[in-house]
Amino acid sequence: MKKKHALLGFILAASLTAIVSGCGNNEESQNNNQNQGGPPSGGGMGSATVDTDSIVTDVGATLDEAVSVSDDSGSVDKKATKLAKAFLETLSDEQQKSIQYDLTAENAATWSNLPVDIVQRNGILLGSLSEESLKAAKKLFYVALGEQGYEQLVKNLKAEEKLGESSSSYDADLYYVSILGDVSDSSAWILQVGGHHYANNFTFNAEQTGATPFFIGIEPQTFETSDGETIEALATRKDAVYSMIDSLSDDQQSEAKITDQFDDVLVGPGNDGNFPTESEGVLVSELSEKQQELVKAAIKAWVTDVNEEDQKELLDAYLSDESLAKTYVAWSGSTDPEDVGSYIRIDGPRVWIEFAVQSGIVIKDKVHFHTIWRDKEADYGGEFNS
Structure with a gap:
């Protein structure tokens, strides 16, 4: 586990209040979210649980790795279903239980733009995935988002790495992935990917094409990575x-x-x-x-x-x-x-x-x-x- 995660969950209440108010949300709005099927109990301001002890992979170090999906046959729904099943097979029994949820409106609405130590997310941390599991997850993300959309996700993750230089609340490891519903060719299921400033809810095998809600924010607007790459996400x-x-x-x-x-x-x-x-x-x-x-x-x-x-x-x-x-x-x-x-x-x-x-x-x-x-x-x- 990286040292910069050591202070996660112990941020001062004053800092949390500043972040929440600055991001256009306050304690009242968080309570309203819960009433409308938002974050579950325990997911309010400053009360989220982030299992940083589970982190085994430095996601930030993998962001420039190429993603290749060789299966060009069938619809996106079929490809995604196949890749989701392959991804789930790489997980431990405990991870499989933690990543899968019933397909309900309340579970679907559990996403946020706020840092993950403020509002609870569904699923498991990207950083908790083994290298094999992370590669399998990336293939699934790539098929859903396409090349350009996947590049946008990577840019957001790099922005989190940049913010992580200033605060332990931000890191590419601290994005979550979850699956709502049974992964099947015959019934709808949702792939959720998100963390601070990013929330994608992609629905497969539904009556309508579902790529939304899709929240993207960014801070900083423009930044330089440790490799000298300039990004304006x-x-x-x-x-x-x-x-x-x-x-x-x-x-x-x-x-x-x-x-x-x-x-x-x-x-x-x-x-x-x-x-x-x-x-x-x-x-x-x-x-x-x-x-x-x-x-x-x-x-x-x-x-x-x-x-x-x-x-x-x-x-x-x-x-x-x-x-x-x-x-x-x-x-x-x-x-x-x-x-x-x-x-x-x-x-x-x-x-x-x-x-x-x-x-x-x-x-x-x-x-x-x-x-x-x-x-x-x-x-x-x-x-x-x-």
Whole structure:
């Protein structure tokens, strides 16, 4: 076990409060999450259990290793099911019990953007996996996320390694993996991968393609790894949404402006299905052809972080003429990504994307970003739609 984990779980209460308030959540919101099927009992502020004694593998040291999946036959659902079974077979009996959950709305909603020592997660730590198990898990992640999406996961893990230089609450070892439901070709199951600033809920064999909810945040915005690699993990998303908003005329920006202020994403963890009853902003159908292309590019910046098979189906739904005619773009606070409180939203019949700018938590003199992508019809593959 790495020395930097030794203090995990003993962070001062004042530090925890600062992190929670800075990330747009407070004790009241954590309690609300529990009422809405969020973190289970014991998963509130500062009460999560993180078994750092189980860590046997330095995940950060493996992030540049290539991932190869040789099985090109069948659908993504079939590939993922096969790889999930292979992954489970590498685990001990105890790990298999700890990683698998019933497929329920309450279990599915147990994810968060907060550090793992603040909010309990499902499953087991990536760092607790043997080298064999970690390689098997990475293949499963790669098939679900595709090449670009897997690269995004790696960037987030590298950001955690960077933050880990300042605090033991952050580390690539401290991401979790869990499976909800029976891994089968004939019934739905969910793969959850997440930790601080990352939560992916990928549903297989469901009635609808389910790649959401998908939360990605980042701090620091730009950083250099120990190998001298410079990474700006959310550059594509940031550039896409701000290019979209910047393309609007003064009149269009006035129409697109939301009067409410946002210090975080609105439909984040613990808020499944709680979309506004009325859309705000400017309709995409009222924009010029060039502006509409920028809206499409912004949506693609999120959706292309899943495998090609599923992204095609989702983009066909989100970018159809019928859908775009009912899609709104909106902003609040500022149109500058360096301003705390800057907020951008894309709100369609199905697609829901938010980008929020917050003050720095660990890197105090820099802002950091929170984003969420949801699907109003197909979060969790539509398994819990009423």
